[in-house]
Amino acid sequence: MKTIALGVFGFFIMVSCSQKPTQSMNQSSVKTYPVQKMAAKDVELHTVFPTVLQGEIDIEIKPRIDGFIEAVYVDEGSIVKKGQVLFEINSPVSEQNLETAEANYNTARLDVERMRPLADKGIISNVLLQTYENAFSSAEAAYESAKATLSWTKVKSPVDGIVGTLPFRLGSLVNSSSVLTSVANTQHVVAYFSMNEKELLQYMRSWEGDTQAEKIKNMPSVKLMLADGSEYEHEGRIETISGVVDVNTGSVNFRAVFDNPNGLLRSGTSGQVIIPRTMKDVFLIPQKSTFSQQNKVLVFKYEDGKAKQKVISVKSTPNGQYYAVLDGLKGGDQIITDGVSTLKDGMEIQIQ
Numbered sequence: 001m002k003t004i005a006l007g008v009f010g011f012f013i014m015v016s017c018s019q020k021p022t023q024s025m026n027q028s029s030v031k032t033y034p035v036q037k038m039a040a041k042d043v044e045l046h047t048v049f050p051t052v053l054q055g056e057i058d059i060e061i062k063p064r065i066d067g068f069i070e071a072v073y074v075d076e077g078s079i080v081k082k083g084q085v086l087f088e089i090n091s092p093v094s095e096q097n098l099e100t101a102e103a104n105y106n107t108a109r110l111d112v113e114r115m116r117p118l119a120d121k122g123i124i125s126n127v128l129l130q131t132y133e134n135a136f137s138s139a140e141a142a143y144e145s146a147k148a149t150l151s152w153t154k155v156k157s158p159v160d161g162i163v164g165t166l167p168f169r170l171g172s173l174v175n176s177s178s179v180l181t182s183v184a185n186t187q188h189v190v191a192y193f194s195m196n197e198k199e200l201l202q203y204m205r206s207w208e209g210d211t212q213a214e215k216i217k218n219m220p221s222v223k224l225m226l227a228d229g230s231e232y233e234h235e236g237r238i239e240t241i242s243g244v245v246d247v248n249t250g251s252v253n254f255r256a257v258f259d260n261p262n263g264l265l266r267s268g269t270s271g272q273v274i275i276p277r278t279m280k281d282v283f284l285i286p287q288k289s290t291f292s293q294q295n296k297v298l299v300f301k302y303e304d305g306k307a308k309q310k311v312i313s314v315k316s317t318p319n320g321q322y323y324a325v326l327d328g329l330k331g332g333d334q335i336i337t338d339g340v341s342t343l344k345d346g347m348e349i350q351i352q
Contacts, residue, residue, distance in 0.1 A: 032350040035302050035334040040281040046318040048272045049193035055184030055267040057159050064152040066175040067091030069168055078163045087155040087180055094150050101146035108139035161185040184267040189260045193273045194251035206277060222256050223274040234259045283325040289337040300343050302334040302351055309345045
């Protein structure tokens with residue numbers, strides 16, 4: 001009997017000794033992760049919209065008569081003044097029309113000069129004289145019109161600006177549909193861009209004012225990112241918002257204007273308009289604390305000693321390192337900020 005008792009006692013000692021290392025091993029296998037507790041703050045976010053820049057005045061130059069280019073007085077990129085001659089057109093048809101109109105004018109004038117004395121003497125009636133005078137008036141108007149038409153052989157710039165490309169050269173046959181070049185006034189540059197209905201509503205609610213005009217007036221200045229990724233030194237202003245939503249794209253068009261005193265911006269170049277927006281009482285989290293799954297952004301929350309997945313709605317901050325959380329978290333929540341790639345939903349963890 002004593003032998004059995006000792007055996008049982010020894011068995012419990014062996015079991016007890018074998019369990020202690022296992023418990024210790026389980027505790028040491030639980031990894032530790034850093035966490036961040038959610039606390040709301042005000043954050044300035046930037047929304048970026050692609051754009052193509054245009055001169056505030058950007059005009060296509062077309063001839064008003066048919067003919068051959070006889071002279072080109074400017075080169076691409078030339079700075080021109082309003083009224084400056086850009087091209088000269090050789091128009092044989094216009095010259096012929098002028099010669100014909102001049103001849104008809106002279107004939108009608110001589111007829112009136114010859115018939116007026118006869119009417120004064122009563123040899124012909126005043127009605128017949130009036131017919132000649134009417135013919136003279138018509139011939140005179142046709143002559144003046146032909147002279148004006150021939151003046152169109154000199155193609156002039158309608159505005160101050162910079163000359164665009166020159167697709168036609170000396171000797172080219174052109175007509176009223178031919179675009180000889182363009183002249184852009186780029187003292188101020190216009191940037192057109194669009195945003196969808198959801199973004200528009202968010203912005204309209206955040207801008208002060210009762211009417212659209214008041215909201216436009218109270219909008220913050222916008223910035224322009226150039227094609228090389230640099231930020232343009234002058235800020236711009238939004239001037240107009242279209243009153244109609246495009247039914248095909250569901251977007252609304254905006255127009256922003258930027259000063260261009262040094263001529264750095266050119267018509268036709270691309271860029272990105274940046275609109276700032278201050279969001280109040282949002283949570284700011286590092287982007288590295290998130291991961292993507294089926295086009296959704298998720299984080300791991302720390303709850304009851306475990307990591308639990310949570311879908312969130314976010315907006316990137318200007319520096320690209322943080323997200324502003326728009327939905328999915330509440331004050332006091334703790335999220336794991338590093339090492340999320342090693343986590344699984346429901347995994348037991350420890351926190352720092």
